[in-house]
Amino acid sequence: MKWFEHLLFIIVFLVVTNCNMPKDPNKSWNSIKQHEMQVGVVQAPVDSERFKLIEQEKIMMEKFGTFYKVKSKFLEGTETQLIDSLNNNKIHLIIGGFEKNNILKNEVGTTAPYDGIHVLFIPKGENLLLFKLEEFIYKIK
Amino acid sequence: MYLTHTFELPPHLKKALKKATFLEKVTVVYLISVIVVMFLVMGSSQAMKTAWLEDLLSIVPSIAFLVSTRIYNRPANKKFPYGYHRVFSIAFLTGSLALFGMGMFLIVDSSISLISGERPTIGSTMIFGKQIWLGWFMIIALLYSAIPAMILGHKKQKPAKDLHNKILHTDATTQKADYMTAGTAILGIIGVGYGLWWFDAIMAILISISVIKDGYNNLTNAITDLMDRVPYKIGSQIVDPLLEEIEKTIAYWSWVEGFEIRFREHGQVYFGEIKVLTSEDNVEELITEGIKELKQLHWKIHDITIMQVKSLHP
Numbered sequence: 001m002k003w004f005e006h007l008l009f010i011i012v013f014l015v016v017t018n019c020n021m022p023k024d025p026n027k028s029w030n031s032i033k034q035h036e037m038q039v040g041v042v043q044a045p046v047d048s049e050r051f052k053l054i055e056q057e058k059i060m061m062e063k064f065g066t067f068y069k070v071k072s073k074f075l076e077g078t079e080t081q082l083i084d085s086l087n088n089n090k091i092h093l094i095i096g097g098f099e100k101n102n103i104l105k106n107e108v109g110t111t112a113p114y115d116g117i118h119v120l121f122i123p124k125g126e127n128l129l130l131f132k133l134e135e136f137i138y139k140i141k
Numbered sequence: 142m143y144l145t146h147t148f149e150l151p152p153h154l155k156k157a158l159k160k161a162t163f164l165e166k167v168t169v170v171y172l173i174s175v176i177v178v179m180f181l182v183m184g185s186s187q188a189m190k191t192a193w194l195e196d197l198l199s200i201v202p203s204i205a206f207l208v209s210t211r212i213y214n215r216p217a218n219k220k221f222p223y224g225y226h227r228v229f230s231i232a233f234l235t236g237s238l239a240l241f242g243m244g245m246f247l248i249v250d251s252s253i254s255l256i257s258g259e260r261p262t263i264g265s266t267m268i269f270g271k272q273i274w275l276g277w278f279m280i281i282a283l284l285y286s287a288i289p290a291m292i293l294g295h296k297k298q299k300p301a302k303d304l305h306n307k308i309l310h311t312d313a314t315t316q317k318a319d320y321m322t323a324g325t326a327i328l329g330i331i332g333v334g335y336g337l338w339w340f341d342a343i344m345a346i347l348i349s350i351s352v353i354k355d356g357y358n359n360l361t362n363a364i365t366d367l368m369d370r371v372p373y374k375i376g377s378q379i380v381d382p383l384l385e386e387i388e389k390t391i392a393y394w395s396w397v398e399g400f401e402i403r404f405r406e407h408g409q410v411y412f413g414e415i416k417v418l419t420s421e422d423n424v425e426e427l428i429t430e431g432i433k434e435l436k437q438l439h440w441k442i443h444d445i446t447i448m449q450v451k452s453l454h455p
Contacts, residue, residue: 025260111264124262135272
């Protein structure tokens, strides 16, 4: 029982002293606030359905930047290049008209769907960045 | 064919069995709810996945107990002349093997997670217009998986000891210690919340070690029981003092010049043979009386054979 009492104490202590969870292991959100948000944009054929979706997502990310007062920079690339950059912390997120059950979802972290179907990709484990993105998604839904 | 007689629990233990059966039924319903709740909030946390799988497996002993109690006292027959008592030992072995196997799987899975730097991504949800991090729901789910389990485990301990039922005892002990699994997983989630991604995998490894330890202990116990080890006192590593009591009782019999005993566990009850040296004429009567007296020592002594021999060491 002692172990459990100690655990409860730790939990209460953590909750009382710091409700500031979650945090990012790689401090992505701090980096965005201090510098700029690097958004990977998947290249898609002009006039395709996916291209239109990505254009909408670009507008959404610009609104996100305005909402949080952060600068955004869009970098184009293929899915493979961008996922590689995301996992090496060179970019903060990827927009590409991805559906929530995308086969790439095991390689990255995903946001809640902003329209019930489509999600954004983030580096795995960057939970504060995810929290901020989802805060915005829930606001525009 | 010589069949063992049908087993009947003494009246006060029938009550204990009824209570244990009720508690196990409650446990099954409760664990199903825990499994569903944990699955819904599990996310990609390794510690949560490990705790969930442990909860999933912890339902096995309860179901095994409930099934076994419907079988163990069926009358012996030509196919099973010793009765069905060992159904408990088999159920115990099955549950232990599942626990041990799952522990091995979990430790490999969690270690791969740690080595490959797998970072758990935990999102959020909206409740009554307020955004809440899902990690908090995981913590609540883990507390739900721990507190009632501890109470149930505590309540099952007495009937388990009274009934000398190892599967019930193991279930009670494991459930009582469930708070450690939940507590460790909670620390993993809090670690993730603080950006310490590796904390989750390390906590998952700790849980896996505890699962392996439980599984290994239970497995060795189950195997040694089935190997006809001498009966041990429940929840301990000492030979049941009842055997000493049996020896003392026989030593008092004036008609016995020398003796040796051999006992083994069949589920909840004991079967045994006693070799006696005697030069009395009315051996049959004395043996019948002796068996009667020994059986009065404890309800666990179910089937005894006393045989007259010319020498104790052939």
